[in-house]
Amino acid sequence: MSEISHVDILDMHKRYPGAMEDSLSQINMKIPAGRKFGLLGPNGAGKTSLISIMCGFLEPSSGSVTYYTKDKRELEGRALKNVIGFVPQEYALYGELSPRQNLEYFGALYNMRKGEINKRSEELLVILGLSEVADKPCGSFSGGMKRRVNLAIGIIHSPKILFLDEPTVGVDVQSKHAIIRFLNQLNIEGTTIIYTSHHMNEAQEFCDELALIDHGKVMAKGMTTDLLAQHGTDDLHTLFINLTGEEYRN
Ligand SMILES: Nc1ncnc2c1ncn2[C@@H]1O[C@H](COP(=O)(O)OP(=O)(O)OP(=O)(O)O)[C@@H](O)[C@H]1O
Numbered sequence: 001m002s003e004i005s006h007v008d009i010l011d012m013h014k015r016y017p018g019a020m021e022d023s024l025s026q027i028n029m030k031i032p033a034g035r036k037f038g039l040l041g042p043n044g045a046g047k048t049s050l051i052s053i054m055c056g057f058l059e060p061s062s063g064s065v066t067y068y069t070k071d072k073r074e075l076e077g078r079a080l081k082n083v084i085g086f087v088p089q090e091y092a093l094y095g096e097l098s099p100r101q102n103l104e105y106f107g108a109l110y111n112m113r114k115g116e117i118n119k120r121s122e123e124l125l126v127i128l129g130l131s132e133v134a135d136k137p138c139g140s141f142s143g144g145m146k147r148r149v150n151l152a153i154g155i156i157h158s159p160k161i162l163f164l165d166e167p168t169v170g171v172d173v174q175s176k177h178a179i180i181r182f183l184n185q186l187n188i189e190g191t192t193i194i195y196t197s198h199h200m201n202e203a204q205e206f207c208d209e210l211a212l213i214d215h216g217k218v219m220a221k222g223m224t225t226d227l228l229a230q231h232g233t234d235d236l237h238t239l240f241i242n243l244t245g246e247e248y249r250n
Helices: 047-054 077-083 101-108 114-127 142-154 173-188 200-206 223-229 234-246
Strands: 004-014 026-032 036-038 062-069 084-087 163-164 191-198 209-214 217-223
Touching: 004 047, 026 047, 026 217, 036 047, 036 173, 036 200, 047 163, 047 191, 077 084, 084 142, 101 142, 114 142, 142 163, 142 173, 142 234, 163 173, 173 191, 173 200, 191 200, 200 234, 209 223, 209 234, 217 223, 217 234, 223 234
Parallel strands: 036 191, 036 209, 084 163, 163 191
Antiparallel strands: 004 026, 004 062, 209 217
């Protein structure tokens, strides 16, 4: 398997059936492998639509998303599916199953061998502090525990590019800290992280590159430190409000 070089989004638009306006408009973006890339924007900005298209769950209305390898080939089909991981905003787990059973089930969907699933599951259960509840049904877990199970499921197959839609929403400080520390570790080990968040402090600290999206358009994009310097602030919250305004979004 060749290493991934970057993902290229070219002139991408998305209009949902029956909608009067584009949910994403003229998106052009290149994300190099190895980044911790943050997609930020108010409610309804288009973040989930964008990562759903990047993961191949949703078709764009026009334009393209292409993954390139370091030897300049395009990655497609099963080969692409195997290198992408997605951790959705909603819990994508079976509440009647335990974390271990969920991991077995989702690992099998990626055609992983049983021994491989068991080994990887053990690792993830320990790292994410789920060992003690590994055989209990997930349905009764706290929000933070469910988030950690959700994360383990999304990375059971050791993806090279990991998409996370608000991975720290509704969790306590401890779980948030554990999740961010783990994501940093994955990135150090070579996983590209593309994530959405509404937490400006967290994004400023975590992401080395950011794109601010509003009304389906990219308002600003760049390395975190450069973006802040260009806009004359050291605070992402201020930059966000300056670019997206103060009015409520529905
Ligand atoms: N399945 C759908 N059908 C029609 N419109 C949709 C659909 N999904 C999203 N939209 C619309 O597309 C726009 C972008 O939504 P999206 O969920 O991508 O935004 P978001 O930035 O992820 O928002 P949030 O921060 O609230 O999760 C919104 O106007 C939303 O109403």
